Amino acid sequence: MTMTSKPRLMQGNEACVEGAIAAGMRFYAGYPITPSTEIAEIAAERLPKVGGKFIQMEDEIASMGAVIGASLAGLKAMTATSGPGFSLKQENLGFACLTEVPCVVVDVQRGGPSTGQPTMPAQGDVMQARWGTHGDHPIITLSPSYVREVFDMTIRAFNLSEKYRVPCILLMDEVVGHLRERVELPDPASIKVINRKRPDFSKIEQYNPYQDYDGDGVPPMVNFGEGVPYHVTGLIHDITGFPSTSPAVTEYLISRLMRKINDNLDDIIDYEKLYTEDAETVVVSFGSTARSAIRAAKILRKEGEKVGVLRLKTIWPFPHKAIQELAPTTKNIIVAEMNYGQLIEVVEASAKGRFNVIGLNKFNGELISPDEVIAKVREVNKNA
């Protein structure tokens, strides 16, 4: 991407709105909640300027519902929230997963369960992002570490959501959401925007809204009001969109939903490796915590420690390959996360005993510091 904008100080939450608008977002429904509120405030100001719509709904549940309704009407739609609100959105989020309605849900994570610590950072919604809803379904979750990356990743969230007709979660944390940072935005013309697949009516005689016409697991989508009436239901449905209790239909639908994601892991999964080629210990991290890991690694490398960082940008689907393909020299994995230990369970499953997996966890409302990462790496290397 070519840089054209002048460098400016931008907040993570602001970069999210700017990225969303660049991706084509024209609808936002939300409810105020710290630390995501700036996203709603900025969307309220920015959207009408580009002909888009903003609505502050009566609650979190309604916001998620309105987003799905707007997406069905053809607008790219987003909502933003934090842990408690994310919990409230889950049922409708599951509806969007099953009915394959593209949308982006931003969760700016804050501390603790329940009301917790509204103004403090945490990364405690890792599992909620994957399994907060009920039943089996796929979902994509991305986690940015830098303000500029929030911009890019929000665009990517919309693109993936539209491409695969699946809700995409942008899992931020309070540090990244509230951080103001020097940002240069790309030339709008250079931004790649993906729109939902549309049916080719010269080839399709009867439109079945959930038929896998192209064999890629992603049915082409018609928007409401375009003259092709169809039915959308949160019940398990056949290719025509109508409810079915047939075991074969049920199994086919759930399998297809999974397949459209699982067949495209290389497209969806993104991560950054730093000094991993010859690392003995690799710190796996994401979001703001990854920045501490990177700083720690830079310091430790100067001291000769063979440490690397694997920064996950896609959290779900989980990048198992990235773990399994770590260098043969790697013996230890430190999973640094601002929670009591969530992602580590998946890393352990991924490591299958090949690596010694150790957690570096902080859940006191403060970001893990580079010093803490350094201390952990030294401790692990000493014991190794």
Next chain:
Amino acid sequence: MRKNLEKYFRIDKLPHIWCPGCGHGIITGAVVRAIDNLKLDKDKICIVSGIGCSSRAPGYLNFNTLHTTHGRALAFATGLKLANPDLKVIVLTGDGDCTAIGGNHFIHACRRNIDITTVVFNNSIYGMTSGQYSPMTPAGAYATTAPYGNIDRNFDLCKLAQASGATYVARGTVYHVPQLIKIIEKALQHKGFSVVETVSICPTYFGRKNKMGSPVKMMEMLRDNSVTVKAAEKMSREELANKIVIGEFYEENAPEYTEEYKKIIQKAQGEE
């Protein structure tokens, strides 16, 4: 079915799942007839529902239909309508769906005065889950979750709608169908948030639990206990105690939400 109505139905999905004598088919028929009488553009109509017996109605109707989550029809409908104000959005919902789990969405949709017509299928019970009391179940009535009689006081939905800001409010019954069709037509033509509470009958759960007899007996009850808004004005509180007041309660021209938002867009773009 009458030939000219067939295009509005997904004939292959019929017969519907509703029990013999269920009033919901009557309301669905009235909605379709109102749409046909007004010759609305079929492709622009979106029918949105929540969960429950009533909320199965959209599945039988040949429009853009959206069967959402329990109680949330109005939230989804608000998104649809605001995203594309050219759509004619109709919400079909039940008394439990609309006034219990969806109560918050209902009052706020009223307040915003967004151009959506909501037809509430009020059968005083949760039918799909087999007979629990709803916020519209009359005090004293029996339900599977009110085995000793219901002590909850029920909403007067029309008063609630009006107080919340709805700009067209009316009530009909499944006995008085010609009148019902007329008020649904008026609701559909009204610019703003319109509410038509339709008193329906649930012979299977509400009827049996409350020993009301056959669907015919329940229809007779509607016939014998309904009074018009006009007649009700001259009646005392006591006289109205167990009556169903039917007709139009309120009509007002007020700023409509999506129109107001268009002005917001103009304002925002004017400031550029």
Next chain:
Amino acid sequence: MTEKKLEIMVKEKVCKGCGICVAFCPKKVFSLENGKPVVVNLEACIKCKLCELRCPDFAIVVGGDDDNDQ
């Protein structure tokens, strides 16, 4: 009114036999036989169509297939 021959169609297959049409016909056109309505007094029909409007199963058409006015 034209001299068109009046017809009342009852689609037995979709009728669930609730009896509402029979009970509330102001002219007692129907009778319930084996749980389903049967037209027994067609001449008395005044085409008020209340039976059609109140049929929960969309099973009745007063006037037959070519009747377009409601």
Next chain:
Amino acid sequence: MEERLEIRLSGSGGQGLILAGIILAEAAILDGKNAVQSQSYGPEARGGASRAEVVISDEEIDYPKVTKPQVLLALTNEALNKFKDNLASDGIIIIDSSINKPDTPYKVIQLPIIETARDRIGKSMVANIVAVGVITALTKVVSREAVEKAVLNRVPKGTEELNKKALYAGFELGEQLS
């Protein structure tokens, strides 16, 4: 190690410290440097403990928080007591004259920041901008041109002149000591 300058602005909610942090970070960017600004605040919009942090560097800034600041501004006793022991070895503490001078190995600079805002400018609300002026003059972490531009960018419309006056008063206060 790359050149990394850390500033911590502390006081109570409502003193405009976050805005002061934003202005310093933006000024650094105008000077062609990298900068990040973060904050920590309690649930109360006014009155609670509040702090804003700024990291300025010529390099990419990875860890975005302040650990051992070279500059600590404290506008309340509470804030001073909380943060006074954790500075870089060459760190300086700038405190308002209303605050008790702490017992500390670090260099302490005491200036009538709030008084200047209240009595000279006529609005105690602009104490944050006076403080920005002081920090700029004392530490030269950002240029005066850039900081002035940043102030004008970020303060509410209609208050530009007032804030400019506050900034210049801050410069003067700082100059006396630098």
